[in-house]
Amino acid sequence: MSEIGNDGVISYELKEFKLFEPLFKWARKKSLWIVAFCTGCGGIEIPPLATARYDFERFGIMPNPSPRMGDLFLITGYVTPKTLKRIIITYEMMQDPKYILAHGSCPINGGVYWDSYNVVKQLDRYIPVDVAIAGCMPRPEAVMDGIMEMMRRIEDGTADGWKRYRENYEYYRRNQDELFGEGWREKEARRWLAWI
Amino acid sequence: MIDWKLILEVIGILLYATFMGFIFMGIERKAMARIQRRVGPPLYQPIIDTLKLLGKKESISHGFIYDFGPVFALGASIAALLFIPIANFQLFSSNADLIVVAYLLEVPMLGIMLGAMSSGNPFSAVGVQRGLLTMVAMQLPYGLALIALIQHWGTFKLSEIVALQGAQGWSVTVPALLIAMIVFDIVFQAMLGLEPFDIITAPAEISMGPMVEYGGKHAAILFTQHAVQIFAETAFFAVLFLGGASNLLELLIKQIAVLFIAIFVASIYPRFTIDQAAKFFWKWPTILGIIAVLLTV
Numbered sequence A: 001m002s003e004i005g006n007d008g009v010i011s012y013e014l015k016e017f018k019l020f021e022p023l024f025k026w027a028r029k030k031s032l033w034i035v036a037f038c039t040g041c042g043g044i045e046i047p048p049l050a051t052a053r054y055d056f057e058r059f060g061i062m063p064n065p066s067p068r069m070g071d072l073f074l075i076t077g078y079v080t081p082k083t084l085k086r087i088i089i090t091y092e093m094m095q096d097p098k099y100i101l102a103h104g105s106c107p108i109n110g111g112v113y114w115d116s117y118n119v120v121k122q123l124d125r126y127i128p129v130d131v132a133i134a135g136c137m138p139r140p141e142a143v144m145d146g147i148m149e150m151m152r153r154i155e156d157g158t159a160d161g162w163k164r165y166r167e168n169y170e171y172y173r174r175n176q177d178e179l180f181g182e183g184w185r186e187k188e189a190r191r192w193l194a195w196i
Numbered sequence B: 001m002i003d004w005k006l007i008l009e010v011i012g013i014l015l016y017a018t019f020m021g022f023i024f025m026g027i028e029r030k031a032m033a034r035i036q037r038r039v040g041p042p043l044y045q046p047i048i049d050t051l052k053l054l055g056k057k058e059s060i061s062h063g064f065i066y067d068f069g070p071v072f073a074l075g076a077s078i079a080a081l082l083f084i085p086i087a088n089f090q091l092f093s094s095n096a097d098l099i100v101v102a103y104l105l106e107v108p109m110l111g112i113m114l115g116a117m118s119s120g121n122p123f124s125a126v127g128v129q130r131g132l133l134t135m136v137a138m139q140l141p142y143g144l145a146l147i148a149l150i151q152h153w154g155t156f157k158l159s160e161i162v163a164l165q166g167a168q169g170w171s172v173t174v175p176a177l178l179i180a181m182i183v184f185d186i187v188f189q190a191m192l193g194l195e196p197f198d199i200i201t202a203p204a205e206i207s208m209g210p211m212v213e214y215g216g217k218h219a220a221i222l223f224t225q226h227a228v229q230i231f232a233e234t235a236f237f238a239v240l241f242l243g244g245a246s247n248l249l250e251l252l253i254k255q256i257a258v259l260f261i262a263i264f265v266a267s268i269y270p271r272f273t274i275d276q277a278a279k280f281f282w283k284w285p286t287i288l289g290i291i292a293v294l295l296t297v
């Protein structure tokens, strides 16, 4: 499905359905399913977004509990190394194309936890963030604006975090291993599935 | 000889049923949103969702059975649809098509479960277990409602039931069959997977149950299957109890009426746990069903 072209850029377009690509792009923009994995302080900002006041279902956004079907991954606040492991595993479970929206100052630069020993300072080094919303904590309006920005970027094709993750997998992998130590995936898997 | 008219009709009905099924799913989401005082998605939102799922760049597979499950489910739904007399089209017919349809409508659930079990996800396993238990629980009232209906009209053929209802008034006007319809409606709620019987896919508990591992194109097939299924089930209800229909518009009005009853019930009641659901099915609907059967003897 993906192959390296003459110019060294990987192309992920489906060859057979190239004609329908604009249609799919529109559908992707209009139907973002959220992976309900709420970290940090921001999880509490999602209920007002989903309920009567800001109702994001108008735009086809739907909370979806299963990462396999999700498109939009919300990182709603500070990320500790322990959460980051889960975030990476969930992110890799999701199927391309997938997008990450980071809420608040914490995923950008650590926010109020800038000198904490146990908070990941710059999330973008470990997984590709497409849109980041500054603020501590951004109000639902700001989150809505971030989602709109995400839709705009999906339409003009600049929300390419999933492509960056594939192309620069070594870079992200190195940073992750630096933080958790080599072989953390296997160790983590063995904790839950003791027989492998 | 190839019967071109039949083939064209089958294709036409399938396209119509899929499209209307998607619109029904949209109506369901929109009506729920309006009841919760939200604006809600546009009516064609399920179509967009399915397109998006089809446009995913990768689909993870867990082996042959995993791929086969959704296709099997879709096939069973389509087969059930083709046996139902939809307006003036009765595409396939046999001597006992009521029983064929009644049980073909249950098969898709088995197909999904087959696929889900092979994914090896523990949530799928819990979902499948709940699904099978619900199916076992609802068989008894479901069967009783159908027996009452068959005893009253004295035939197994759906087209004859429609014709008899046209001559002697709808099934609901007969007191015994009104009770049977209430029973059927309760079972219907479970067949559509709506609250209070959405134990199988309980999104907040076991994260979509059997569907948890499905994504991308598999999920798109499951969505299409659900659309066909919802159309077939509402049409089946309309044919059995609301006198069938002589044209597609009449059928559509009856289907939407049936759908709205299901939506209103679903948006009022919270979810049963699995033991409560089984107990409930074996108590009230069963008692009502037995009364209905006794009244029609």
Ligand code: SF4
Residues within 6 Å of the ligand: A040, A041, A042, A076, A077, A078, A103, A104, A105, A106, A107, A111, A112, A113, A135, A136, A137, A138
């Ligand atoms: S930015 Fe503020 S509100 Fe958000 S996670 Fe950090 S400390 Fe909490």
